[in-house]
Amino acid sequence: MTMDATAMSKIDLPALIDAVADTISEHADELTALDQAIGDGDHGLNMKRGFEAVRAESAALAGQPLPEVLRAIGTKLVMTVGGASGPLFGTLFMSIGKELPTEPSRADLAAALAKAISAVAARGKSQAGQKTMLDVLYPVQAAVAAGKSPGDVADVADGAAEATKPLKAIRGRASFLGDRSIGHVDPGARSSALIVRAVAKVMEHSA
Amino acid sequence: MTMDATAMSKIDLPALIDAVADTISEHADELTALDQAIGDGDHGLNMKRGFEAVRAESAALAGQPLPEVLRAIGTKLVMTVGGASGPLFGTLFMSIGKELPTEPSRADLAAALAKAISAVAARGKSQAGQKTMLDVLYPVQAAVAAGKSPGDVADVADGAAEATKPLKAIRGRASFLGDRSIGHVDPGARSSALIVRAVAKVMEHSA
Amino acid sequence: MKKFINAVDTVLTESLDGFAAAHSDILMLGGGHKFIRRKTLKPGKVALISGGGSGHEPLHGGLVGHGMLDAACPGQVFTSPTPDQMMEAAAEVNTGAGCLFIVKNYEGDVMNFDMAAEMSEDVMQVVTNDDVAVEDSLYTTGRRGVAGTLVVEKIVGAAAEEGLALKELKELGDKVNRATRSMGVALTSCTVPAAGKPNFEIADDEMEFGVGIHGEPGRRRAKLQPADAIVEEICAAIASDFGAALKGDALLFVNGFGGTPSMELYLIYNSARKMLEKRGVRIVRSLVGSYVTSLDMAGCSITLTMLDDRVASLWDAPVHTAALRWGL
Amino acid sequence: MKKFINAVDTVLTESLDGFAAAHSDILMLGGGHKFIRRKTLKPGKVALISGGGSGHEPLHGGLVGHGMLDAACPGQVFTSPTPDQMMEAAAEVNTGAGCLFIVKNYEGDVMNFDMAAEMSEDVMQVVTNDDVAVEDSLYTTGRRGVAGTLVVEKIVGAAAEEGLALKELKELGDKVNRATRSMGVALTSCTVPAAGKPNFEIADDEMEFGVGIHGEPGRRRAKLQPADAIVEEICAAIASDFGAALKGDALLFVNGFGGTPSMELYLIYNSARKMLEKRGVRIVRSLVGSYVTSLDMAGCSITLTMLDDRVASLWDAPVHTAALRWGL
Ligand SMILES: Nc1ncnc2c1ncn2[C@@H]1O[C@H](COP(=O)(O)OP(=O)(O)O)[C@@H](O)[C@H]1O
Ligand SMILES: Nc1ncnc2c1ncn2[C@@H]1O[C@H](COP(=O)(O)OP(=O)(O)O)[C@@H](O)[C@H]1O
Ligand SMILES: [Mg+2]
Ligand SMILES: [Mg+2]
Ligand SMILES: [Mg+2]
Ligand SMILES: [Mg+2]
The missing domain is CATH 3.40.50.10440 (Dihydroxyacetone kinase; domain 1)
Structure with missing residues (x-):
């Protein structure tokens, strides 16, 4: 199965929101534990608070077009997550929403993702290789652009998250640890991969 | 061997001071541990500070008559021990010094002890059976009055200290614990017994 | 230590x-x-x-x-x-x-x-x-x-x-x-420098009720309770001790023992204020902070002082x- | 927790x-x-x-x-x-x-x-x-x-x-x-209520050097040192960072992280003041207390601000x- 415009526009948005909120909430303790190791131990709490707030508005968003919904999700995340991840994930969703047409093709999605990831990097003054969520987002965008299946994209995301382990953090709170940040998976990379996996599953089902 | 006036006046005062300071310092941790159980964990520290201060003046006191020395010891304890034990042990030594003639008989000692213990009880507004140092001092006085040998007096003191274990504290910090004070030896009773044992040993040697 | x-x-x-x-x-x-x-x-x-x-x-x-x-x-x-x-x-x-x-x-x-x-x-x-x-x-x-x-x-x-x-x-x-009436509760003991170890050991789910300010055990050890339950018990003890004198204006002083963050002290204050006002006292003056401490002991005490106008103005x-x- | x-x-x-x-x-x-x-x-x-x-x-x-x-x-x-x-x-x-x-x-x-x-x-x-x-x-x-x-x-x-x-x-x-320059050292981590356990475990004879204020690990873990040695290392780091700017009047601020008693903070202040004055700074203003905390973390930071007359009068x-x- 490959991803196409049909799949995108057929997506069950409430199901998508539920799936993402579910995975984040289920993994909140794991994300917090990752953040305790090289950060301040709130990433799971932050993401859970944000995506549960999004879920609470899911019904209200149900009828609206995809770009609107994504923008609303982004705004909600900005207003509820806080920390570094709030503005960054918020910017990600807001930007995808801004860039995506109502009935997007795969190429539209790849392009929107590319722009949104640039917006995240601009907001974070960061780039690939600095042990952040970007180290998952860039390869995910590449995989989408290359036409990989949702499941394969999710595998790429998982691998990319795991691959942050040997990196030394240059951005984010973990950078304060210097070399001591080496040997741990970046929490934001892990949460990004979880979101990608959840989205991929829903897309596969709606295909 | 029994105690008599000769023994008393022949006593090597610097040796006596050393013996008491030694035993208190050696048992300071034990006394503190007893006080941690039912008090505030400072009894060993307090007593050690006091008797080491007394020891530091030992040379200066060497030439002086016994009553003077005892008064000086008491005053030094008052000015260095602090807590409840400072005024109480200070009063004990000061009063014995005040009551004792320069060449005391056993009867003199028993009488002086009786008066000094009353002074302690007055200062502490306390009496026998309240789980305090008095529960050692009263039987010690009785044993001295009864003509027991120094070694036997020290045994009485040890037994009396141990016998504070089942008592419920009515005076001192341990009384704040109510029934929870039961089952522990009173720290001041234990330090009193240690002092008696040290004094007894020195008296035996000078006999 | x-x-x-x-x-x-x-x-x-x-x-x-x-x-x-x-x-x-x-x-x-x-x-x-x-x-x-x-x-x-x-x-x-x-x-x-x-x-x-x-x-x-x-x-x-x-x-x-x-x-x-x-x-x-x-x-x-x-x-x-x-x-x-x-x-x-x-x-x-x-x-x-x-x-x-x-x-x-x-x-x-x-x-x-x-x-x-x-x-x-x-x-x-x-x-x-x-x-x-x-x-x-x-x-x-x-x-x-x-x-x-x-x-x-x-x-x-x-x-x-x-x-x-x-x-x-x-x-x-x-x-x-x-x-004036006070009562305290401790979550940990404290360590006197010269003693080198805490006065008492206490499990992670226990507290000492009715402690003083010397890291000593209190009147009773109990399972850790939600803040409101702890505050209710302390306020009840203070109130019953005041008896009929519990009325009118009062100063509420929530005191930390040294190891308790101010976030928790204000939470306790919030709870105590409500419970005492429910009992008919008017909290017109407040003090919250670690002022009468036991070294690094975690815990707090609640103090209530009944005020007349003269005492309030001296405060x-x-x-x-x-x-x-x-x-x- | x-x-x-x-x-x-x-x-x-x-x-x-x-x-x-x-x-x-x-x-x-x-x-x-x-x-x-x-x-x-x-x-x-x-x-x-x-x-x-x-x-x-x-x-x-x-x-x-x-x-x-x-x-x-x-x-x-x-x-x-x-x-x-x-x-x-x-x-x-x-x-x-x-x-x-x-x-x-x-x-x-x-x-x-x-x-x-x-x-x-x-x-x-x-x-x-x-x-x-x-x-x-x-x-x-x-x-x-x-x-x-x-x-x-x-x-x-x-x-x-x-x-x-x-x-x-x-x-x-x-x-x-x-x-203004600061540096901190922690003896323990702290517990975020929602996380329920401390951010890091640390042995009884260890400290974290160069920590921030979020209970996070610092730059390096080291054996616990006497206070003077700890203060000397912090003051050296601050002084070398100031370089030539380290002169004249200054404000010395010893800040507790929440779990450290004021007795220790004043001891640290005493030590830091001497070491900084030896380096040629004049401590003309002081602040000692737990003002910028990490919940219940035991530890402290030392902050030095160079003052001119205008800034001192604003202080x-x-x-x-x-x-x-x-x-x-
Ligand atoms: N400048 C940045 N650019 C990209 N991602 C970042 C940046 N700073 C932090 N992050 C991401 O945010 C995650 C931490 O999020 P979170 O713990 O919620 O916020 P905070 O670090 O403020 O506590 C990191 O694991 C990292 O992936
Ligand atoms: N009122 C009293 N009368 C007699 N002895 C007392 C009294 N109060 C305390 N003590 C004795 O003092 C001992 C405690 O001494 P210490 O720990 O040095 O002082 P504090 O209780 O002030 O910390 C107790 O174990 C008890 O024997
Ligand atoms: Mg974080
Ligand atoms: Mg954070
Ligand atoms: Mg004591
Ligand atoms: Mg004491």
């Missing part, structure tokens, strides 16, 4: 040196670290002197200054000061109107202050005993003086500044003490000490 | 309610607990707004009041506040002269305040970054803002009270920040907040 120290024997003097250097505008040390005194004395004012074992900071040294104490005598950690300390402090800060000793009701403190009073002139004493956790009967040494002591020192300090005479101040102090009077400041 | 709480989700709001009730003479809460604001605003004065994750109390809410902040935005524990909080605070306390945001240099804080600034009018920002434990290079996110932030807020707050314009205040804030200017008070 995890502490910032150089040697257990010098903790107190090094800390006092730092304290005096940091607050040299307000206070100075007496010789041999025997007392902390106001830099500038007010001739003709009754001198207020308090003191007690160290480890309760900012009590009492942090309360030396305009509107509160003239001198504070720091004992060793959790050990009452010795009589020479109070005698020398009194000799130095008594400008002729006499001295009032404010003493927390522990036998050690009482006996040492008593001896000092016996050997000094023109001294009266107020003994604080606000801790309702301790039964006040013939079979105890009476209630402990705990956080309420700060309230007594503030009120009497303001009145002394106004020029009240020794006997009037003693009566006022006794009155404020009678109008509001200017104060300028290391720890308590307003109106100046 | 041993804390006085009812439920992890309500710790913050309950605590804020208590805080607002206890200090209702000085401040009040914004809707939805989004900010703490001065009760009485001063028309025509530039509004100072700070904020950050909670758990650092009394920073920042305890610094709202005359002579310091107009509003503080509390995030969740250790989590930067969200932009709507700063936007709503700005809308409410900006009386026409504009708003200065004082932001600690963490990416979360910076990004959230940036977003709020982009969506508000007439806002400038001062970003504090006083922590010398963190290398300031292209390969880091730059230095953290830690206890020095309080100094910036005090100085800029006094200048705002005098009527300085937004741009002047921004320049003053940047200048004070550049004249001395009257301030009346929950946590810092003098001259009023």
Whole structure:
């Protein structure tokens, strides 16, 4: 199965929101534990608070077009997550929403993702290789652009998250640890991969 | 061997001071541990500070008559021990010094002890059976009055200290614990017994 | 033991040196670290002197200054000061109107202050005993003086500044003490530097109810409860002890024992305020913070003082000490 | 986890309610607990707004009041506040002269305040970054803002009270920040209520050197040292970072992280003061206490701010907040 415009526009948005909120909430303790190791131990709490707030508005968003919904999700995340991840994930969703047409093709999605990831990097003054969520987002965008299946994209995301382990953090709170940040998976990379996996599953089902 | 006036006046005062300071310092941790159980964990520290201060003046006191020395010891304890034990042990030594003639008989000692213990009880507004140092001092006085040998007096003191274990504290910090004070030896009773044992040993040697 | 120290024997003097250097505008040390005194004395004012074992900071040294104490005598950690300390402090800060000793009701403190009073002139004493956790009967040494002591020192300090005479101040102090009740709860013990380990061990789901301020065990060990349940039990004990006197305006003082963050203290305050107001008291003055501590002990106490207009205005009077400041 | 709480989700709001009730003479809460604001605003004065994750109390809410902040935005524990909080605070306390945001240099804080600034009018920002434990290079996110932030807020707050314009205040804030260096050491971690366990485990004879204020590990773990050795290492780091600027008058601020008793803080102050004066600085102002905390973390930081006469007099200017008070 490959991803196409049909799949995108057929997506069950409430199901998508539920799936993402579910995975984040289920993994909140794991994300917090990752953040305790090289950060301040709130990433799971932050993401859970944000995506549960999004879920609470899911019904209200149900009828609206995809770009609107994504923008609303982004705004909600900005207003509820806080920390570094709030503005960054918020910017990600807001930007995808801004860039995506109502009935997007795969190429539209790849392009929107590319722009949104640039917006995240601009907001974070960061780039690939600095042990952040970007180290998952860039390869995910590449995989989408290359036409990989949702499941394969999710595998790429998982691998990319795991691959942050040997990196030394240059951005984010973990950078304060210097070399001591080496040997741990970046929490934001892990949460990004979880979101990608959840989205991929829903897309596969709606295909 | 029994105690008599000769023994008393022949006593090597610097040796006596050393013996008491030694035993208190050696048992300071034990006394503190007893006080941690039912008090505030400072009894060993307090007593050690006091008797080491007394020891530091030992040379200066060497030439002086016994009553003077005892008064000086008491005053030094008052000015260095602090807590409840400072005024109480200070009063004990000061009063014995005040009551004792320069060449005391056993009867003199028993009488002086009786008066000094009353002074302690007055200062502490306390009496026998309240789980305090008095529960050692009263039987010690009785044993001295009864003509027991120094070694036997020290045994009485040890037994009396141990016998504070089942008592419920009515005076001192341990009384704040109510029934929870039961089952522990009173720290001041234990330090009193240690002092008696040290004094007894020195008296035996000078006999 | 995890502490910032150089040697257990010098903790107190090094800390006092730092304290005096940091607050040299307000206070100075007496010789041999025997007392902390106001830099500038007010001739003709009754001198207020308090003191007690160290480890309760900012009590009492942090309360030396305009509107509160003239001198504070720091004992060793959790050990009452010795009589020479109070005698020398009194000799130095008594400008002729006499001295009032404010003493927390522990036998050690009482006996040492008593001896000092016996050997000094023109001294009266107020003994604080606000801790309702301790039964006040013939079979105890009476209630402990705990956080309420700060309230007594503030009120009497303001009145002394106004020029009240020794006997009037003693009566006022006794009155404020009678109008004050406290009770504390601890989540951990604390470590006296020279002892090197905590006074008691306690499991992760337990608390000590009815503790004093010396890291000692309390009246009873219990399972840790939600904050509201803890506060309810403390407020009930305080209220029942006040009996019919529980009415009208009051000062609510939530005191941290040293290791409890202010986030939790304000949460406790929020809970206590509601529960006490439900019982018919009006909380018109408040104090929240770690003022009467037990080194690093985690825990807190709740103190309630019933106020009349006069006492309330003395509470509001200017104060300028290391720890308590307003109106100046 | 041993804390006085009812439920992890309500710790913050309950605590804020208590805080607002206890200090209702000085401040009040914004809707939805989004900010703490001065009760009485001063028309025509530039509004100072700070904020950050909670758990650092009394920073920042305890610094709202005359002579310091107009509003503080509390995030969740250790989590930067969200932009709507700063936007709503700005809308409410900006009386026409504009708003200065004082932001600690963490990416979360910076990004959230940036977003709020982009969506508000007439806002400038001062970003504090006083922590010398963190290398300031292209390969880091730059230095953290830690206890020095309080100094910036005090100085800029006094200048705002005098009527300085937004741009002047921004320049003053940047200048004070550049004249300020800090470094911290932790003996324990701390427990975020919602996480339920400490961020890191640490042995009884170890310390974390170069920590920030979020219970996170520091630059390096080391064996516990005597206080003088710890202070010497911190002072050396601060001094070498100041370089030639280390001369003349200075403010020495010894800050506790929450779990360290004031006895130890004053001992550290005593040691630091001597070591810095030996290096040629004159300590003419001092602050010692737990003002910029990490919940219940045991540890402390040392902050040094070089003072000129103008900055010293702004430090001395009257301030009346929950946590810092003098001259009023
Ligand atoms: N400048 C940045 N650019 C990209 N991602 C970042 C940046 N700073 C932080 N992150 C991401 O945010 C995650 C941390 O989020 P979170 O713990 O919620 O916020 P905080 O670090 O403020 O506590 C990191 O694991 C990292 O992936
Ligand atoms: N009122 C009293 N009468 C007699 N002995 C007392 C009294 N109060 C305390 N003690 C004795 O003092 C001992 C405690 O001394 P210490 O720990 O040095 O002082 P503190 O209790 O002030 O910390 C108790 O174990 C008890 O034997
Ligand atoms: Mg985090
Ligand atoms: Mg004791
Ligand atoms: Mg004691
Ligand atoms: Mg955070």
